[in-house]
Amino acid sequence: MDSRIRVLHVDDDPEFRDLTAELLERENDRFDVRTAAGPTEGRTQLESGEFDCVVSDFDMPGESGIAFLETVRGDYPDLPFILFTGKGSEEVASEAISAGVTDYLQKTIGAEQYELLANRIATAVDQYRTARELERQNDLFEKAESIGNVGAWEYDIVSDTSYVSDEVLRIHGLDTDAHLTPEETIEYFHPDDREQLRGAFRAAIDAGRSYDLELRMRDADGRQRWIRTRGEPQSEDGDIVRVRGILQDITDQKRRERKLERQNARLEEFAHVVSHDIRNPLQVASGQLELARQTGDPTAFAGAEDALNRIETIVENILTLARHGRTVDETEPVPLAAVAREAWETVETGGLALSVDSEVELAADRERLRQLLENLVANTVEHGEGAETIRIGEIQPLYTATRADGDTTNGFYVADDGVGIPEGIRDEVFDSGFTTAAESTGFGLAIVAQVAEAHGWETAVTDSRDGGARFEFTEGPAGGTG
Missing domain, CATH: 1.10.287 (Helix Hairpins)
Known part of the structure; x- marks a missing residue:
């Protein structure tokens, strides 16, 4: 940082102006003082040069020091501005404070006034530079947080108070003016992960043990995320007084x-x-x-x-x-019932009947969802001995693509009333090439599993209510149907 202090002294008295500049530079060798005969010249110099402080007289012809201060504040809201005037009164001081003056000093007889003025200038500029540096560091910190999806947090054990940075709030899907306690934070995590986090946090406080965990979270908007959370206990005089850490969104990773x-x-x-x-x-x-x-x-x-x-x-x-891979780049709200009927029309179903009981819209790739349903229907035709009906419906509860109040679904199912799938092979039916029929390629359900995985859905096989096979598709831990 440049140690020089560039001062602009504005005064209509040329002798006093030049004398003040000379004495200030003698008082502090960091000072580089430039002068201006009045506010108009002062504004011109501010526009063409860089200054760390303005020192101005109050009573000048044409425009007062207060009026000059107001115009300076319009362009330089934080620049130190000291009113150095021979006309001192409570009224002038009040006006100056209202206009945003940094300091107010009355001219007196004697060299001591220049020493005092020099000290006031140096103090104001040092505070100004410190504030700007802190602002710059905070800005860099916020940008680093945003780029890295990393937020910082602190819990003070002694005062039972907590602090979280703006990025922590954004990760939670909250506004930056929200308040978030450690216990409130834990409630955002997956129910199966909360006790692990709660235990690690308690161990940091009670035993001084650091932790570094990767856990699942659902933010305030219902989006599922993977979070890395770290905690580091801090001690003073042998006692743990606070826990500090970071929260990082690692969903993409x-x-x-x-x-x-x-x-x-x-x-x-x-x-x-x-x-x-x-x-x-x-x-x-x-x-x-x-x-x-x-x-x-x-x-x-x-x-x-x-x-x-x-x-x-x-x-x-x-x-x-x-060709299709196992990711879906873009989704749209897709009516499950409509796509189910489209898939039904493309498969030779013989005497099977279709029953669709769902008005839900899934966040999906329409063509790949139809492919999934086509393969499931074909699987029943090929392997569902004795099946008469295929039923398609939704599973409660989870957020849907439409996300209306109270409108929730945990996904959907496709079930039949045939012979079902033996429990002993349910873990294998989605493997490529696995089949129980010599004439089958064993890829139909592998493609179903791939489409589900591409959407972030979890897949399960169980018994239907009619004793046949039931395939369930529900939202996974880092993506899903809505």
């Missing part, structure tokens, strides 16, 4: 981690398909062609053709998984 995990899992799936699922029909096709060469039996050619058709189906399913 968690999504990237999950995406990488999914990509790695998908590579493993594809490797399995290439090494196993495609190899088997290739061997069948090769064997049937060799048999056809040896015997000329036309049924061998038909067997080879069936094997090649199966390979083609498997490849198409692999491409479906690869």
Whole structure:
């Protein structure tokens, strides 16, 4: 920081003006004093140069020092301005204070007045610079918080008071003038994570143990987030007096981690398909062609053709998984009932009936949601022996895309009244290539799982109320249906 103090002295008396400038520079070698004959010249110098303080007379022809102060405050609201005047009165002082003067000093006879004025100038400028530096640091701190999605907090044990930065409030979805206590903060976290956080916070206070946790939160707007929260106990004279820490929104980081995990899992799936699922029909096709060469039996050619058709189906399913990926970039409010009926029209359902009991709108990619429903309907047609009806409805409670007051859903289900899915294989039905039918590729439900995962939905299989299979799709910990 520049140690020089650049002073503009405005006075209509040229002898007093020059004398004051000389004596001030002698009093403090940091001073660099420039002079102006009146307010008009003073404004010109302020516009063309940089100054740390203005010293002005009050009683000047044409424009008073108070009027000059008011114009300076319009452009430089915080610049130190000292009224140095021979006309002193309570009325003048009151006017000056109302206009925003920094200091008020009456001219007297003797050199002591210049020493006093120099001290007043140095004090005002140092305070001004300190305030500006603090403002700059706070601005940098706020920008760093915003860029890094990191907020700071403190809990004073002795006074039982807490402080949180604006970014902490923004992470919670609150206005920056809101108040947030530690216990109120904990209530925003996922019910299954609250005791862990509460225990870590208590251990920081009671035992001086720091903590660093990654937990789930739902903010004031109902959005789910992943949060990293850290706490560090502070001691004085051997006693823990406060806990300080940070709160960081790591939702995007968690999504990237999950995406990488999914990509790695998908590579493993594809490797399995290439090494196993495609190899088997290739061997069948090769064997049937060799048999056809040896015997000329036309049924061998038909067997080879069936094997090649199966390979083609498997490849198409692999491409479906690869092209769409496991993320959805944009969603829109989609009526579940309408998309369910669209999906129904694209599948050969035989004698099955459809029952849709839902007016909910999901935040979804419409085409991929239809793909999910098409595959579930096809799965019932292929595997749901004895099924007569497919039912689609909503699960309570959770926020919907429309988010009307009291209008909530936890997702939706697709159920049938067929034979159901044995409990022992429910954890495997969404794996690529898993099937209980020799003629099936085993990719239908894998694509269903991928579409659900792309939306941030969690998938579960259970029994329907009619004894068949019931597939449930509910909001996951960092994204969802609404």
